Amino acid sequence: MNSHIGPPRVTALEAKSLAQWIAFSPFIFQATVVMRDRGLLASVDAAGEAGIDAELLATQTGLSRYGVGVLLDFSVDIGLIDQVGDRYTLAKTGYFILNDEMTKVNMDFTRDVCYEALASLDDSLSDGKPRGLVALGDWENLYDGLTSLPGPASESWFRFDHFYSDRVFEEFLTIVFSSEVNEILDVGGNTGRWAKKCFAHDPNVKVTIMDLSQQLEVAAKDIKAAGYSERFNSYAFDVLRDDGAYYKGADVIWMSQFLDCFSEQEILKILSHAVEVMNQDTVLYIIELFWDRQKYDAARFSLNATSLYFTCVANGKSRMYHSETLRALIDQSGLVVEQDTDD
């Protein structure tokens, strides 16, 4: 890796502007959230190319003329809307804020799970603990509190988590079931969404989810509701425990967006323990998003931002990894990589 990476070169004047953009970025964030949630972007969008003026926007949204005024003036500066004379039209960035599902999921996650917690980033880096988590509840790490997160945080966390996992499930079904599979061990199976996909895809496959006991309750309930209880098995186990053993007997072990929740040292331990319950024919799948493997700058940027969520909200020591880092840990654990596929 010898080439320059990062955003394009900027002039000194542009850099000074960017520095102000960063210095005031919490203003940008909250103003944009309000422009979206109070219906201003939707009203501007509905007005099409003809545009709409501030008076009518105030009437349509129920906000004061003053409130609409400060939001509109700043929104032009940050590129959400365009102004021609006294009329406003939707700009491209505003279009994505309003309509793009990924953007919505990211923004709600930032607001409901991370905004307050991020103020503790410095403290979290000091002692390796997720110091911002206290904004959501009194747990040692986020996973202990996952089933009891307060309202908006819970919804936004799961929407964020599922958005990035669900979209790859279909593709992986084809890969996993290209060979005969009797039983899958889903490590950190969360709410059982992958398990349900497997049950639906193959009428004979069994799935065991190995996870923390409180998560298993949620998964078991959902899977029962979907009518798959008979082929489902719960195995309560904290992969960070040193005593006890992993579930044994599956011919496929599945770790999807799971290892990024742990430190390098922990990942090595998790993989090594997995090796203990594997035989020559067991296949271990590791599905991860690597920031060095992204085609688009925005994707790499989003993954590196997510690392800071792990730092100050989740557990203080995990992150979205560089693929070479994880590759080295896999090698060290004694596993052999048979296939390394980008989607």
Added chain:
Amino acid sequence: MNSHIGPPRVTALEAKSLAQWIAFSPFIFQATVVMRDRGLLASVDAAGEAGIDAELLATQTGLSRYGVGVLLDFSVDIGLIDQVGDRYTLAKTGYFILNDEMTKVNMDFTRDVCYEALASLDDSLSDGKPRGLVALGDWENLYDGLTSLPGPASESWFRFDHFYSDRVFEEFLTIVFSSEVNEILDVGGNTGRWAKKCFAHDPNVKVTIMDLSQQLEVAAKDIKAAGYSERFNSYAFDVLRDDGAYYKGADVIWMSQFLDCFSEQEILKILSHAVEVMNQDTVLYIIELFWDRQKYDAARFSLNATSLYFTCVANGKSRMYHSETLRALIDQSGLVVEQDTDD
């Protein structure tokens, strides 16, 4: 005003990236603060063109290798630093974050005064009250609490306030004292910095500060310490009160970055009451930053961001104005504009 204003046109792909940048902007803000305050940017800067690697940065800053890693990867994405191989050098935006006084003042103000409060922007817009102020203390508006703000907020607020007022004082001394002046009425004189400039500039001039009583105490103390007590006069008055009268007798009335703290209706009242104590020869100076009068996009952007601080921290109803808005209020109050100067 018929031309297009706002940021340059972007492609759809750039707009989608910008939308993610906004969605994750609180991450950008907090990571940048830590990069600055924990000495990472300074260490990268000191390494010059040769750059520095993550290991050495961890040693120099006392942060964990993990902590340095997540910060560096994200900092490359947001343009604070550049990466070549495993070495990091300072990028232009990082240079301004590290060295530019205005950027530092804006960033500290955002962090210490506004960050937490901004989460209440929506509520503030709903009822016209500064709902975020509760993060700093239990006052109806910021001015009531200005002399008792908690530590970092107090320092950052005054540094922000003074940075934008002090830089114009020297220039204005020449203008104000180009005619003979006996007494200046400084309306909303805050900590008395302009008064002290006047005392030092003209050995005969008297200054009366008209402000809330708690502010006057601070100003009086500072002015006494500077040895100007004999020519100084305190006049305690809340300009929003309907009873009582403004101080009468000054030949110059001075309102510097004062009117932006009020709603349009209040400004009209303030100006009209000022007219009552003026005679044919009294000169009223109004110094304001207007977002439509800025040469640079970044300046307009900063002023429109500051409006949202007024919305959710200061008093819920004031803002940085368009010059035409203030001009209309001046005309309505019966005042005549003799001179309208951009700096």
